[in-house]
Amino acid sequence: MSIVIIRQDDKIESWKKAIQSYDATLEVYSYLEPHDKEKVEVALVWKHPRGSLKEYPNLAYLASMGAGVDFIFEDNTAPLAIPITRVVDRQLAIDMSEHVLALILNYLKGLDTYKVNQTKKIWKPTPYKRIADVRVGILGLGVLGTQVAQDLAKVGFTVQGWANTHKELQNIKSYAGKNELNPFLNKSDILVCLLPLTEATTGILNKQLFSQLPKNAYLINVARGGHLVDQDLRDFINNQHISGASLDVYHEEPLPKDHFFWNFDEILMTPHHASVSDTNSVVPQIVENYQRMQAGLPLLNLVSKNKGY
Numbered sequence: 582m583s584i585v586i587i588r589q590d591d592k593i594e595s596w597k598k599a600i601q602s603y604d605a606t607l608e609v610y611s612y613l614e615p616h617d618k619e620k621v622e623v624a625l626v627w628k629h630p631r632g633s634l635k636e637y638p639n640l641a642y643l644a645s646m647g648a649g650v651d652f653i654f655e656d657n658t659a660p661l662a663i664p665i666t667r668v669v670d671r672q673l674a675i676d677m678s679e680h681v682l683a684l685i686l687n688y689l690k691g692l693d694t695y696k697v698n699q700t701k702k703i704w705k706p707t708p709y710k711r712i713a714d715v716r717v718g719i720l721g722l723g724v725l726g727t728q729v730a731q732d733l734a735k736v737g738f739t740v741q742g743w744a745n746t747h748k749e750l751q752n753i754k755s756y757a758g759k760n761e762l763n764p765f766l767n768k769s770d771i772l773v774c775l776l777p778l779t780e781a782t783t784g785i786l787n788k789q790l791f792s793q794l795p796k797n798a799y800l801i802n803v804a805r806g807g808h809l810v811d812q813d814l815r816d817f818i819n820n821q822h823i824s825g826a827s828l829d830v831y832h833e834e835p836l837p838k839d840h841f842f843w844n845f846d847e848i849l850m851t852p853h854h855a856s857v858s859d860t861n862s863v864v865p866q867i868v869e870n871y872q873r874m875q876a877g878l879p880l881l882n883l884v885s886k887n888k889g890y
């Protein structure tokens with residue numbers, strides 16, 4: 582009985598070490614090293630190579646090493662009949678919240694513009710915005726969206742959120758479903774996308790949606806590149822309906838060098854690093870689920886196949 586880690590970045594060895602030092606009895610392999618594939622019961626995956634899961638005939642469940650699972654559903658060779666779990670982690674939510682707060686304050690106070698001015702030796706005070714005057718809308722009030730919404734409300738923003746279902750959250754106005762999307766957008770000076778990427782949300786950040794935002798609205802996309810129609814964002818920044826955007830995620834990652842985002846002054850880019858699964862906080866839940874599976878207990882943090890998140 583063993584676990585395989587399948588991901589294409591340079592983090593496999595550190596995850597393997599972290600799991601084994603947490604529980605030395607576990608047999609954990611990188612998919613790149615020799616191992617008996619018939620013995621593998623669990624695959625821990627993050628953007629695995631398409632088709633790689635077909636090599637494991639006895640998987641009991643699949644675990645995403647992140648909060649998102651879109652890359653699993655996009656692989657039509659993945660064994661979707663077995664349970665799929667994902668990361669639900671307080672540290673991941675806090676990291677996301679800190680990242681979004683930093684982006685919003687940077688925008689309100691124009692800090693990155695001053696940095697550009699500094700490189701050109703330009704002394705140019707520009708008007709700043711105040712927290713108390715700004716309404717933030719969060720698309721997606723799940724684990725991450727709720728943390729971000731609550732933290733922003735605590736520091737004084739007017740906050741509202743949109744989800745599939747209504748939420749009861751103190752100081753956060755809740756909107757749900759297609760019928761309530763436009764009234765929500767109409768009041769969002771800053772729009773933060775924290776939706777999962779599914780069939781229903783692909784391309785949701787498009788010109789119809791942008792046209793419902795107040796003039797000069799600001800966009801923050803920290804969910805997935807597939808939510809955004811890149812050209813629509815360019816058009817809405819160029820026609821000055823949207824004042825700018827912070828993007829952490831892209832259709833293709835790393836973003837190709839010839840993409841127009843690189844040279845777009847109004848777009849602040851970060852390299853899909855808003856919040857990253859931390860071995861210290863995530864390994865215990867991976868091991869707990871493995872033990873639950875062995876004991877025949879229900880797994881934690883299961884993904885709904887119907888909903889796709």
Ligand code: NDP
Binds near residue numbers: 726744758803857
């Ligand atoms: P959750 O599954 O906990 O929350 C998803 C939220 O989106 C829920 O509130 C859900 O509504 C809502 N939602 C889903 N589909 C729709 C829809 N069609 N219409 C309206 N609302 C919808 O996800 P997390 O908060 O854990 O994570 C969100 C995403 O953040 C991840 O899927 C991932 O893509 C991204 N992410 C990005 C990271 C980064 O570093 N940039 C790091 C981690 C995650 P309801 O509550 O009613 O079900």
Ligand code: OXD
Binds near residue numbers: 646647650668857
């Ligand atoms: C995630 C991510 O989904 O890092 O966890 O994007």
